[in-house]
Amino acid sequence: MKGATLTRADLCEAVHEEVGLTRQDCAGLVERTLDLVAEALEKGETVKLSGFGVFQVRDKRARMGRNPKTGEPAEIEPRRVIGFRASQVMKARIDRALGG
Template sequence: MSSNALSVETRPATSSTVTLPEKHTVTRSDLAEALFRRIGLSRMESAQLVEMVISEISDAIARGENVKLSSFGTFLQRDKRERIGRNPKTGVEARITPRRVLVFRASHIMRARMNGETD
């Protein structure tokens, strides 16, 4: 792994295939390791900091608050009404109960970054 703990590794190219980036899920331990390497906190302090940030975000969302992380995006709650859906296999109608869902809206800066655009 490179010095950048959040980098995405690629598969080796073969003569008949196009090289595609290998997908990697960034975990809490990856975030803690990045803090350890970049900021110099101990591994324990890095892990605790990641846990505290995730806990604060989770608690705010659970209280019904929106969470906006500048240059990243916003976590919003939406209320879904009761509706009738269909089982796609059988076509049988089924009642879908009302529920609250979590939505993430990426900021315009994050969208540009995802699409390889620069500011």
């Protein structure tokens, strides 16, 4: 990984180096994995990756907010959002890495 952001290309390269498959096969593997996660979330399913965390779709109800330009009240439509909750293992790992 070169920068502060992990990209699909970085994931593909890491899989290529670890597993030894061709870069094309690794790219397909990473894409399929991400597709499976996305498909599950589209269906409203929870995605639990042991030792990593849980992705979950939540329904947010309509609520009143404010137009930031005018300050007038404005209704915010109901929507679905994706939440992520890191596992205790991941939290501990990050805490150790950041010197906490």
